[in-house]
Amino acid sequence: xxxxxxxxxxxxxxxxxxxxxxxxxxxxxxxxxxxxxxxxxxxxxxxxxxxxxxxxxxxxxxxxxxxxxxxxxxxxxxxxxxxxxxxxxxxxxxxxxxxxxxxxxxxxxxxxxxxxxxxxxxxxxxxxxxxxxxxxxxxxxxxxxxxxxxxxxxxxxxx
Amino acid sequence: xxxxxxxxxxxxxxxxxxxxxxxxxxxxxxxxxxxxxxxxxxxxxxxxxxxxxxxxxxxxxxxxxxxxxxxxxxxxxxxxxxxxxxxxxxxxxxxxxxxxxxxxxxxxxxxxxxxxxxxxxxxxxxxxxxxxxxxxxxxxxxxxxxxxxxxxxxxxxxxxxxxxxxxxxxxxxxxxxxxxxxxxxxxxxxxxxxxxxxxxxxxxxxxxxxxxxxxxxxxxxxxxxxxxxxxxxxxxxxxxxxxxxxxxxxxxxxxxxxxxxxxxxxxxxxxxxxxxxxxxxxxxxxxxxxxxxxxxxxxxxxxxxxxxxxxxxxxxxxxxxxxxxxxxxxxxxxxxxxxxxxxxxxxxxxxxxxxxxxxxxxxxxxxxxxxxxxxxxxxxxxxxxxxxxxxxxxxxxxxxxxxxxxxxxxxxxxxxxxxxxxxxxxxxxxxxxxxxxxxxxxxxxxxxxxxxxxxxxxxxxxxxxxxxxxxxxxxxxxxxxxxxxxxxxxxx
Numbered sequence: 275x276x277x278x279x280x281x282x283x284x285x286x287x288x289x290x291x292x293x294x295x296x297x298x299x300x301x302x303x304x305x306x307x308x309x310x311x312x313x314x315x316x317x318x319x320x321x322x323x324x325x326x327x328x329x330x331x332x333x334x335x336x337x338x339x340x341x342x343x344x345x346x347x348x349x350x351x352x353x354x355x356x357x358x359x360x361x362x363x364x365x366x367x368x369x370x371x372x373x374x375x376x377x378x379x380x381x382x383x384x385x386x387x388x389x390x391x392x393x394x395x396x397x398x399x400x401x402x403x404x405x406x407x408x409x410x411x412x413x414x415x416x417x418x419x420x421x422x423x424x425x426x427x428x429x430x431x432x433x
Numbered sequence: 434x435x436x437x438x439x440x441x442x443x444x445x446x447x448x449x450x451x452x453x454x455x456x457x458x459x460x461x462x463x464x465x466x467x468x469x470x471x472x473x474x475x476x477x478x479x480x481x482x483x484x485x486x487x488x489x490x491x492x493x494x495x496x497x498x499x500x501x502x503x504x505x506x507x508x509x510x511x512x513x514x515x516x517x518x519x520x521x522x523x524x525x526x527x528x529x530x531x532x533x534x535x536x537x538x539x540x541x542x543x544x545x546x547x548x549x550x551x552x553x554x555x556x557x558x559x560x561x562x563x564x565x566x567x568x569x570x571x572x573x574x575x576x577x578x579x580x581x582x583x584x585x586x587x588x589x590x591x592x593x594x595x596x597x598x599x600x601x602x603x604x605x606x607x608x609x610x611x612x613x614x615x616x617x618x619x620x621x622x623x624x625x626x627x628x629x630x631x632x633x634x635x636x637x638x639x640x641x642x643x644x645x646x647x648x649x650x651x652x653x654x655x656x657x658x659x660x661x662x663x664x665x666x667x668x669x670x671x672x673x674x675x676x677x678x679x680x681x682x683x684x685x686x687x688x689x690x691x692x693x694x695x696x697x698x699x700x701x702x703x704x705x706x707x708x709x710x711x712x713x714x715x716x717x718x719x720x721x722x723x724x725x726x727x728x729x730x731x732x733x734x735x736x737x738x739x740x741x742x743x744x745x746x747x748x749x750x751x752x753x754x755x756x757x758x759x760x761x762x763x764x765x766x767x768x769x770x771x772x773x774x775x776x777x778x779x780x781x782x783x784x785x786x787x788x789x790x791x792x793x794x795x796x797x798x799x800x801x802x803x804x805x806x807x808x809x810x811x812x813x814x815x816x817x818x819x820x821x822x823x824x825x826x827x828x829x830x831x832x833x834x835x836x837x838x839x840x841x842x843x844x845x846x847x848x849x850x851x852x853x854x855x856x857x858x859x860x861x862x863x864x865x866x867x868x869x870x871x872x873x874x875x876x877x878x879x880x881x882x883x884x885x886x887x888x889x890x891x892x893x894x895x896x897x898x899x900x901x902x903x904x905x906x907x908x909x910x911x912x913x914x915x916x917x918x919x920x921x922x923x924x925x
Contacts, residue, residue, distance in 0.1 A: 294685075294686060294708075301669070301685045302682065302685075302732075302734060305682055306742070307736065311532060312539070315536055318572075319539065319540065319543060397813070397815070397852075399814055400854070401816075403816030404843035404845070404856050405816070405818070405838055405841060405843060406821070407820070
C-alpha cells in the first residue's frame with residue numbers, strides 16, 4: 275500500500291468515516307504489516323499531539339472563512355453506506371414477510387427467501403406467566419421514552 | 434423500525450441497570466464434575482455436589498474482566514482469562530508481544546504533555562482524587578500504561594505534575610499500585626490432574642488488546658476468544674492453537690460474547706452489528722476457521738513485495754464468513770448451536786412497515802436450519818418467554834432450552850420441538866436471578882433457587898423424573914447467598 279493511501283485511510287478511520295468493510299481490511303493490513311502499524315501509530319500520535327495542542331491553544335484551531343466556504347461547497351460524503359444496504363435488505367425482508375430474517379445472500383442457486391414464521395396458528399396465551407412485563411411510557415421529565423416494569427405495580431395493588 | 438430498535442435498546446438499558454445473571458456453574462463435558470463460583474473463588478465439585486478446595490491456589494477472581502471459563506474437551510482442565518499483575522515494566526515486557534511493547538514505548542513522549550494538558554483543563558481540581566478523570570478521551574489504556582512506566586523511570590517528574598492537584602499525592606500512590614502496576618491480561622490453561630498449587634500454563638498475554646472469553650473447540654486443540662481493545666472499545670474475534678503458537682484473526686468489531694463453536698469443532702458462528710458497535714440490528718455469520726486436521730486456516734491475504742495484499746482462494750485459506758441471518762438481537766445476543774447443527778437464537782420479530790406506535794416487545798426463539806437455508810420459530814405461547822430473552826442454555830442433546838431473566842428468579846425449560854414450556858421454578862416476590870443455569874446431563878438441569886425450608890438461595894438439581902432437590906445443602910450457609918439477588922428493603 276502506498277504511504278499516502280495509508281495516511282488517508284488511517285486518518286479516515288480515526289475520524290470514524292470508513293465503512294466497516296474497509297475498516298476491517300485496514301485492520302487486517304495493519305495486523306499483518308508491522309511497518310504499516312508503526313506508521314499508523316506515528317500518524318495517530320501526531321493527531322493526538324495536534325488535538326492536545328489545539329485544546330491548549332484554541333487560537334490555532336481557527337479556520338479561515340475561505341476554507342470554510344470551500345468545505346461547505348464540497349458535497350457531504352456518505353459516512354455509513356452500509357446502512358443503506360441494511361435498510362434495503364430489511365425493507366426486502368419486510369416485503370417478503372420474513373420478520374427481520376434474511377438468508378441466502380452468500381448462497382447460489384437458492385432464489386427464495388425463507389420465512390421466519392412458518393405457522394401463525396393462534397396459541398393460547400399463558401395465564402400464569404412468571405416473567406417481568408414492561409410497557410413504554412413518556413418520561414415525565416420530557417427526556418423521551420422510558421421503559422416501565424408493570425407487573426410489580428399490579429402485584430402491589432393485589433391483596 | 435428505528436422506534437422498535439430504540440425501545441429494544443431501552444429494555445437493554447433498563448436491564449443493565451441492575452445485577453445480571455452470570456455464569457457460576459460449569460459442568461465438565463462428561464458431567465462427572467463441575468467448577469462453581471463461590472464467593473469469587475473457583476471450586477471443583479463432584480457429581481453429587483461435594484464442594485472441593487478453591488482452585489488457582491485460592492486466588493480470588495474478583496478482578497477478572499469476564500468471569501468465565503471453558504472446559505477442555507477431555508475434561509482434564511479448563512482455559513480461562515485472568516489478570517496477572519506484575520510490578521515492573523521490565524517484567525511485563527517479555528510477556529507481551531514485541532509489537533505491543535514498541536507501540537507503548539513510542540507513545541511515551543506524549544504522556545507527560547497529555548497529563549499536563551488534562552490537568553490544565555480541569556475546572557474543579559479539588560474534586561479529582563483518582564486517575565480515572567485524568568485519562569484522555571482516546572487511548573486511555575495506552576496513556577495509563579505509559580504513565581505507569583514514567584512513574585518507574587521519572588517518578589519525580591510525574592509527581593511534580595500531579596502536585597498541581599490538591600489530592601495529587603493520592604493519585605501518585607494509586608499509580609504506584611502496591612498490588613502490581615501492570616495488569617497483564619492472560620489466557621491460561623489450568624490442568625486439574627496436576628498437584629494442587631501447580632501454576633497455570635499461560636498461552637497469550639496483553640496490556641492493550643485484552644484476550645477474554647476463551648472457548649475451547651469441542652473437537653480440536655484450538656480456542657476462540659475475543660480481543661478487547663479498551664482504547665477503541667471494540668472486540669476482535671480470534672482463533673489460536675492451544676499451545677499459543679499460532680493465531681488467526683477471524684472478524685473485527687464483533688458483538689461481545691456472541692460467538693460459539695459449531696458441533697464440528699472447526700466452524701464458528703458469531704454476531705456482528707450492521708452499523709456501530711452496540712447496534713441491535715445484527716448479522717449472524719458463520720465461518721470455518723480450522724482445517725480438517727485441526728490446524729488453523731491460513732490468512733486470506735498474502736503480502737506482496739510492493740506492500741499490497743493479494744487475496745488467495747484455496748481450501749486451506751480463511752474464507753469470507755457466510756451470512757446466515759439478520760435479526761434484531763438483544764444486547765448480549767445469545768447464539769446457541771445445537772448438536773445437529775441448527776442454531777438457536779432469540780430475536781424480536783419485526784414487520785415493516787409498522788403502523789403501531791408502540792408495538793409489543795415479545796422476542797421469540799428461532800432456529801436456523803443446519804444447512805443455513807431456512808428459519809423456523811419455536812411455537813411458544815404468549816407469556817411463555819420473558820422480554821429479557823438474553824439467557825438461553827440448551828441441553829446437551831439439543832432437545833430443550835433453559836431460560837431465565839434478570840428481573841425475576843423464575844426458571845423455565847422449553848421443549849424445542851413443540852414450544853411446550855414448563856416453569857420449573859416459580860418466581861418469588863422481589864428475588865432476582867444472578868446465576869445462569871447449567872445442564873449436568875441431557876435430562877438434569879442445575880440452577881439457583883430459594884430453598885423450600887431455608888428460604889435462602891441454593892443450588893438445585895432438576896430432572897423430569899425426580900423433580901427438584903438441593904445439592905448444596907451441605908455447603909457453608911453463605912456460599913450461594915449471591916447466586917440470587919434478595920429483595921431490596923422498602924425505602925421509608
